[in-house]
Amino acid sequence: MAPNSWKSKVIMNVLSYLDYKTGKVIIVGSKRVGSLYRVIQLSIIGYLVGYVFLSKKSYQTKEESIQSAVMTKLKGVAVTNTSESGWMVWGPVDYVIPPQGEAVFFIVTNFIETPNQKLGNCAESPNVPDGHCKGDEDCAEGELVVAGHGVRTGRCMRDNGKSNGTCEIYSWCPVERRCQSQDRHKHTNMLREAENFTIYIKNVIRFPKFSFSKANIQDTADKFHLKKCRYDEALEPYCPIFRLGDIVNQTGHSFQDMALMGGLIGILIRWECDLDRDPSECQPRYNFTRTDINVSRESSGFNFRHARYYETESGESYRTQFKVYGIRINIMVHGKAGKFCIIPTFIHIGSGLACIGGGAWFCDWILLYLMKNREFYKDWKFENVKNSTTEDIQQTPEEQQPTDLLPEV
Numbered sequence: 001m002a003p004n005s006w007k008s009k010v011i012m013n014v015l016s017y018l019d020y021k022t023g024k025v026i027i028v029g030s031k032r033v034g035s036l037y038r039v040i041q042l043s044i045i046g047y048l049v050g051y052v053f054l055s056k057k058s059y060q061t062k063e064e065s066i067q068s069a070v071m072t073k074l075k076g077v078a079v080t081n082t083s084e085s086g087w088m089v090w091g092p093v094d095y096v097i098p099p100q101g102e103a104v105f106f107i108v109t110n111f112i113e114t115p116n117q118k119l120g121n122c123a124e125s126p127n128v129p130d131g132h133c134k135g136d137e138d139c140a141e142g143e144l145v146v147a148g149h150g151v152r153t154g155r156c157m158r159d160n161g162k163s164n165g166t167c168e169i170y171s172w173c174p175v176e177r178r179c180q181s182q183d184r185h186k187h188t189n190m191l192r193e194a195e196n197f198t199i200y201i202k203n204v205i206r207f208p209k210f211s212f213s214k215a216n217i218q219d220t221a222d223k224f225h226l227k228k229c230r231y232d233e234a235l236e237p238y239c240p241i242f243r244l245g246d247i248v249n250q251t252g253h254s255f256q257d258m259a260l261m262g263g264l265i266g267i268l269i270r271w272e273c274d275l276d277r278d279p280s281e282c283q284p285r286y287n288f289t290r291t292d293i294n295v296s297r298e299s300s301g302f303n304f305r306h307a308r309y310y311e312t313e314s315g316e317s318y319r320t321q322f323k324v325y326g327i328r329i330n331i332m333v334h335g336k337a338g339k340f341c342i343i344p345t346f347i348h349i350g351s352g353l354a355c356i357g358g359g360a361w362f363c364d365w366i367l368l369y370l371m372k373n374r375e376f377y378k379d380w381k382f383e384n385v386k387n388s389t390t391e392d393i394q395q396t397p398e399e400q401q402p403t404d405l406l407p408e409v
């Protein structure tokens with residue numbers, strides 16, 4: 001071959017790269033496959049627009065991690081009258097533990113008081129099994145009472161004529177009188193007014209990805225309204241002041257029961273913000289659940305003991321022990337935010353278009369393998385290259401003809 005024609009072949013090959021090539025379309029007059037294809041196409045577009053974009057907002061980039069700060073403050077006063085210490089006034093200082101305004105705190109609603117405990121000798125409580133004795137030999141001096149209140153002194157204290165007693169112990173005396181379960185249901189020491197205590201919750205959040213901050217207090221709300229309002233799911237859903245009784249009712253439990261035996265309540269603050277909209281539409285939703293519910297009534301509830309210490313004028317210390325029942329509140333903050341972003345938009349449009357391509361593949365499959373005259377469609381769809389002669393291959397692309405399908409003109 002002449003080098004000249006070799007060169008021109010290379011040039012022609014290079015030039016053919018610059019030709020634009022497009023696929024040939026075969027129109028099939030089958031209305032059944034055609035409408036099936038349209039249905040597939042429409043449902044994929046509907047899914048893409050309706051679910052992926054409008055409902056799931058997939059055109060947004062999302063932020064699921066939320067930075068949050070919570071501050072609480074309680075208000076309200078309760079008055080109790082006990083046989084041990086008479087009238088007592090309970091302010092937030094007395095009934096909120098710990099008092100520094102945290103996201104987890106405890107509100108005293110009921111208590112058992114053991115006043116004037118001094119270090120000394122007294123009988124162990126009969127409710128402690130390890131403290132029972134029949135004689136002094138059961139009360140070895142210096143031994144601790146398992147799950148009891150103090151150290152044995154070596155004496156067994158028995159009431160006249162009884163064979164069973166309890167060991168004498170060195171402890172904070174007198175020991176707490178443990179209530180029998182019917183006693184526990186006495187309402188005498190309850191802080192009834194606790195139902196009307198108010199909890200002010202201040203919550204500031206931030207979505208670091210979008211540098212967006214917000215608080216659960218409306219910017220527009222005047223100070224006076226903020227002092228007065230009470231949260232109500234329907235009427236005042238954005239008021240940050242909650243009545244304790246309302247919170248308990250929202251969990252579906254009775255305040256009386258819960259105040260008596262105590263319990264745990266979770267307050268969930270949920271922020272779901274669409275930052276393509278006005279920031280004022282980014283508002284929290286509050287949700288209340290009781291988290292200590294148990295099948296058995298005996299094991300639900302919440303209580304603990306603490307003491308207040310005093311000194312007499314002579315310098316001797318004594319204490320008042322409180323076993324307090326109450327409601328422990330745990331405030332949890334969750335949230336996510338989304339904002340328009342071009343990359344997820346393209347990714348979702350791209351995957352939607354790929355699905356439409358899948359629909360075309362499915363219709364092709366029906367056409368070529370399931371339809372009655374599939375052989376006819378196959379002949380049109382596939383050109384059989386094996387039938388072509390060697391001359392055909394050597395022809396330039398412009399001259400090439402599908403000789404086996406098109407009739408000779």
Ligand SMILES: *[C@@H]1O[C@H](CO)[C@@H](O)[C@H](O)[C@H]1NC(C)=O
Nearest residue numbers: 191192193194195196197245
């Ligand atoms: C709570 O407040 C309301 C209205 O101020 C009052 O009628 C009610 O008696 C109070 N409840 C208790 C238990 O004090």
